Amino acid sequence: MKCTIPLAPLLLSSAVSAASLSSLPVELETRSELDSRLANVHITRRGEVQGAVTYTYGACTSLDKRDAHHTISRAARPRKGVDSRLVWVAPEDVSSGGCISAWDSTDKLVGRSSPQHFTSDLKRRKRSGPSSIEMNREDGFDTWGPWFDGVALLEAKALADVDVAAAKSKTVGIAGAGMSGLMTWLVLHQSGFTNLTILEAGQRLGGRVRTEYLTGGPFDYSYQEMGPMRFPKEITIKNQTYNITDHQLVFQLAAELNELNNHAANWSVDFIPWIQSTPNGLSYKNGFKLPDTGMPPTLAQIKANSSLGGPPMIIDAATQTLQEKIDAITSDEDLMIAVATNMHKAHSEFLAAGLGGKGGDSWSEFGYMVNYLNATLNSTAIVGGDSSSFWGTIYDNVYFSASAWRTIDGGLSRLPAAFHPLVDGVTRMGNWVDGFSFDSCKQKVSLSLKNKKAEEFDYAIIAMPFSQVRKWRLPQWLPSTITSAIKNLPMGGACKVALEYRTRFWEHLENPIIGGCSTTTDIPGVGSVCYPSGNINGTGPATILASYASGDWATRWLSFSEEEHVQYMVDAMAEIHGDVASREYTGKYNRKCWFLDPLASGSWAEPEIGQHQLYLPEYFKTYNNIIFVGEQTSYTHAWIASALESGVRGAVQLLLELGLVDEAKAAVTKWMARWIEV
Template sequence: MRYSLAASLLVSSAACAPYAPLPVHLETRTEIDSRVANVHVTFNEPVEGELTYTYGRHCSGTHQLRDAHHTVARSNSNSESRLVWLMPKDAESGGCLSAWDSNGALVGRSEPQRFQTVKKRDLRKRDGGIAMTQDMGIDTWGPWFDGVKLLENKEISAVDAEAAKSKEVAIVGGGMSGLMTYLVLHQSGLSNLKILEASQRLGGRVHTEYLSGGPFDYSYQEMGPMRFPMTVSVANETYNVTDHQLVFQLAAEMNGLNGHDRNLSVDFIPWYQASPNGLSYNNGFKLPETGMPPTLAQIKQNASLAAPAPALDETTQKLQDAITKITSNETMMIEIATNMHKAHKDFIVNGLGGKGGEVWSEFAYMVNYLNATLNQTDIVVGSSADSSFWNSLYDNVYFSASTWSTIDGGLSRLPLSFHPLVDNVTTMDAHVDQVEFLDAEQRVRLSWKQKGAKDAAYQNATFDYAVIAMPFSKVKLWRLPMLPTTIKNAINNVPMESACKVALEYKTRFWEHLPTGPIYGSCSTSTDIPGVGSVCYPSYNLNGTDGPASILASYASGDWAVRWLSQTEDEHVQYMVDAMAEIHGDVAREQYTGRNNRRCWYLDPYEGGAWAAPTIGQHQLYIPEYFKTYSNMIFVGEQTSYTHAWIASALESGVRGAVQLLLELGLVDEAKAAVDKWMARWIEV
C-alpha cells in the first residue's frame, strides 16, 4: 500500500481542447500528488529567443502572458527538456501550463489541470540544490519518502533531462548500499555511472566463506550478515517485518534482470533461528547418561539442569522488569515491524518518560531517571550500558522474529547477481582515500593508489557527483575544508562495532546425529567458555549426506571481538577447535578437516569494522546531515540509516542516496518513481 498524505494535491488530465497546433508541447506524465512536479517540454519546431513558461487559470485563446498566475520557468533551450513546477498554495483549479516566446506570443499550452483540496505549505527557496532537510519537507527522522512529495528546487528553472541523465557519477564502494544506489540510478536512466571498489569483490560486508567447493557443495558459513527476519508475532498477531522486505524485492528484481539464470539466482530458504536440541554447556556440566550437555528441550522439562541464574533482589528485579517493559512494549514493537521509519520518528519526538529522543543511554536512564544504583544498573544492562534504547527496541523486534530466511548457496549470491549489470562500469582495486572538490569546475576529484604499489603515484578521476558508499573511516577529507563541522563529525566520529567469527569444517554433519537429538540449523547452542559467543549450525542442506559441512564455531562481538585481535589467527582457530570438542565430544575433534576461516572485521582493510555503533546523541544529530548534499557528494551506507548492521539498512540508504541525487538533478518524476517502487509499497499508515 502506498504511503498517502493526509491532504494531497490531485491533478488529472482532462480531454485536450481543440487548440490549433503549437510549436511547443507541454505535458505532465505522472500523477501529481503534491506541489512539485516535472513538466515535460517537447519542441515540434524551433522557437527563437527566451521562452517563458507559466501557469494560469484560463485556458482560452484570449489568455495572455500578463494573465498568468505564476511563472514556472524561463529558458532558452530548444531541446526536449523539463520544468520543475513548484505550485504556489493559492494556485487555482482548471488552469493550463503555457509557453510564450520573447514577444509574448503563445507558442505552447497544456491540457487543463484540475486540483482538489491543496495542503497549505510554506514553500521556500534554497541556494545550492534541493534540500532534503526538515525545513524543506523531508522528514529526516522518519518517513523521508513522504517529503519527496513536498520538495522544492533552488529556483524556478528548466531542466535539460538528457544532460542531467548524462552527468558523470562515481559510486565509491561496491557493497550493498553502493550496488543499490547504482541500480536505482541506472533504472532511472542515468547513463554515466561508475563504481570504484577498493577490493577485488562486490558485496562489502556481505561475505560468504566457501570452505570447500562452491555454493551448492554446501560447506560454507556467513562471515558477515547471515539471515533476514520475516515475521514477528506480537499480542497473538503476526506482522511482516516490513523494512526487511526490501531485500526480498531486490532479489526478485535481480532474478528478473538475469533471466532467472540458475548460476546467478538468489533463492531464499528457511533460516532456523532456534532448535530445541541446542546445547547448554555451562560450568563444565554434562549429563552422565549421555556424556553431553543438556539440551534446551531437556532444560524446559527439568529447570534444574539449567545453569543457575544470578538471584536478583527485589529492587533490581523491579528495574529489570521496567526495562523489559520498555524494550518489549507491544505498541512500539508493532510499529517498528510495520513501519520502522515512522516508529523511529515517534521515538525521536516522544522519547522515553516524555524526555525526547536519544537523550538517554540505557545506563543514564536507569541511574538518572529511574534512580537505580550503579550496581543494579550494571547487573541489568551489563555491556549494553552505553547503548541507545532505539538500538534495543529495533533489535528486540528483529530478534523476536518467528520466521526467518537466508539465501540458498550463501548471501554472497546477492552481490553476485549484480555482476552482469555492473562489471563493465566497475573498477576494482580502486581504494579511494582522498576526495577533493574542484570549486572552479564544480566537480569532485577522487584519488587512489593501486594496491600493492608502494611508490605508485595517485590515480585521479573527476566526476560531477560522487556517492560515498564506503566506510567513513576510510575517507580522508582534509582536502574539503569547506565542509561544515557537523558533517565532518558525522563522517569521522561514529564508532564501528567489532565482530569476530570463526568457521570450522567437518567431514560430516555430526551435529545432526548427536545422542541428544539432531540440531538442525540455529544458533541455539550456548556456552560460558570465554570468547566463544554464539555457535551456529547451517540451515541449508539439512540431513545432507555427501561431503563436508561447516559450522560457525564462534560469533563474538563487542569486547571479546577486540580481545581476540591480540591472538594470532592460528591461536584463535585452535581455541575454537578445542571448544567445539569440549562441547560436542571427541567426534568434533575426529571429524575436523583442518579447513577453517577467521574474520575479525576490525582487521579488514576495506571495512574497518562490522557495523556502525553511534553513541548517544550521534544518531539523532547526524542523520539529518546525511540528507544534505555537500560539495556534490552524497553519503550512503548502513551507518547513515535508521537501523544498523542489517542488509536492509544498507539498501534503504542506497535508495535514499539515489533519490537525493535525482532530486538534485531536477528529475522529480524519476525520484517519485524510485520511491514508489522501492519504498512506498512496504509502508502502511
C-alpha cells in the same frame, strides 16, 4: 488572503479552443501522478518562439500572464527536438483544475497543457496497503526527517529547464562496491544514466556481505557467513502476523536481479528458511553435562526440568525491578508492531517522545536508568548501561523476535554476485578511493586513488564505511556537521570463527540439532554458536559458525593470533559436543575479525546518544556534488536492508539534484521507498 484557481470549464472558450491549443508552438504535459508538490513539466517545441519563455500555472481560459496563480519558471527558449523539462515545485495552496501555460518574451501565449489534477493530499504519496506513510507533523514526523525530503531540496535549488540527455550523461563515480554502492548503481542505471563507474578497492563485490566456502562452491554447502547471515521476515504478536517491512527491500532486490539475469542458474538468488532457534540447542554452563548421555542438556530438557539449567543467577530485588521496567519499554508489543509495520514513523515518534516522555535519542541507557528510573549504579551496571541509544535495542528486539526468517541458498554472497553480469563492464577492481576534492571552476569532483592517478567526475557517491572515510584528509570546505559525523560515528566490531567437519554430526546426536543459533555456553569469548540451515541431512562436509563474538570480545580477540583464536574454538566445540567434534574436524577454518579488515575497519555503525538527531539530516545533503550512502547513513544499522535503502535514497537524491523528478518518483514507487518524499 490565498488565491484559488477556478476549475477548468468543460468547454474551452473560443479564444483558446482545443484546436488552437494544438497549433501553439510549445507542447506542455506532465507524465507522472501529481501526488506531491513536485513534478516535471515536459516541453516539446513544435514551432518558432520569440525570446525567453515564462511558464505559469493558472486558469485554463486565461490569455493574460498576469492572471496566473504562480510562476513555475523563466527559462531560455526551448530547443527543437531536445527532451527538455521544467522542475515544478507547486506552492502549498495549489488547486486542481488549472493549466500550465507558456508565454514568450512579448507575453504572447505559446503553449498550454491540459487541466492538471493534484491528489487531495499533497503531503502524501498514495500507496496501497497498510504500510503507507503520511509525511506530516500530525503523523509523528518532525521537519528534519528521518526521511529524505525531495520537495524541500528542489525548493531551495530553484532549477529552471532540464536537458534530460545532458543530465543522464553526467559522469558519476561510485566509491565502493558494497550493497549500498551496488544499489545506487542499479537505481541510476535503470533511470537511464549512461556514464556510471564503480571504483572498488578490493577484488570482489559485496563489501561486508561475505560468505566463505571452505570446501567447493555454494551448493557443496560447506560454507559460513562471516558477515550478515539472515533476514527477519515476519513477526507474530497478539496472535497476528506482521511483515517486517523494511527487510522486504532485500527480497524485492533479489527478484529484480533474477529477472535481469533471465533466471540464469549461475546468478540466481533463492531464499530458503533460516532456522534461528531450535529446542535441541545445547546449554553448556559450569561444565555440566548429563551423566547418562555425557552431553550438555538441551533447551527443551531444561524447559521440562529447570534444575538442569544449574542454579539461577542471584539477582537482587532492585535489579530485577529495573530489568522488568526496561523490558517493558523495549519489548512493548504495541511498539514492536509499530516498528515492524512502519519503521520510519516509529523511529520519528521515538525521537520526538522517547522513553518516559524524555526523548528517545537524547537519553543514554545509563543516564535514563540512573537519572529517570532512579536505579542504583549496581543495578544499572548489571542490566547494562553505556552511551548507546535505546533505539538499537528496540529494533533488534523486533528483528530477533521474528517468527519467520530467510537466508539465501548457497550463501548471502550470491546476492552481490548476481550483480556481476550487470556491473562488470563498469566496475574497476583494485581502485582504492582515499579522498576527494572539488574544482569549483569546472564543477567537477576528483576522487583520489591510492597509488593511482585521480579520476574526475561530475558527481561522486561515497558508498564506503565512515571508518574508512575518516582516514582521509577531508577538505576544509566540507561543513563541520558532516565531518563530525564521519569522524565521530562509532563502529561496532565482530569476530567470527567457522570450523569445517567431515559430517553433520550435530544432526545425528541423540537429540539432533537442526540449524539454529541456540547453543549457548559460558566458555569466555565464544558468543553464539550457529549450525547451518541449508542442506539439512545432507552428506559431505559442513561448517559450523563456532563463534560469533561482538562487543568487548570483538576487540579482545584482536590480541590473539589467528592460530590461537581458531584452536581455542576447536577446543571449545570439542568440550561442548564431545569427542566426535575432534574426530570430525577437517582442519579447515575461517576467521574474520572485521576490525582487522583494511577495507572495512569495523562491522557496522553504532550511533551513540543524540547522534541520530544530529547526523541524519546531514547525510541527506549534497556537498559540492558529493553524496554519502551506506548503512551508517540509515537508522537500522548492521542489516543489508539498511545499506539498500541508503542506496535508493542516494540515487533519488542525485536524480532530484539534476531535476529528474519523474525518474525520482518512479524509483521511489518501485523500491517502496516510503521514507522519501518526492
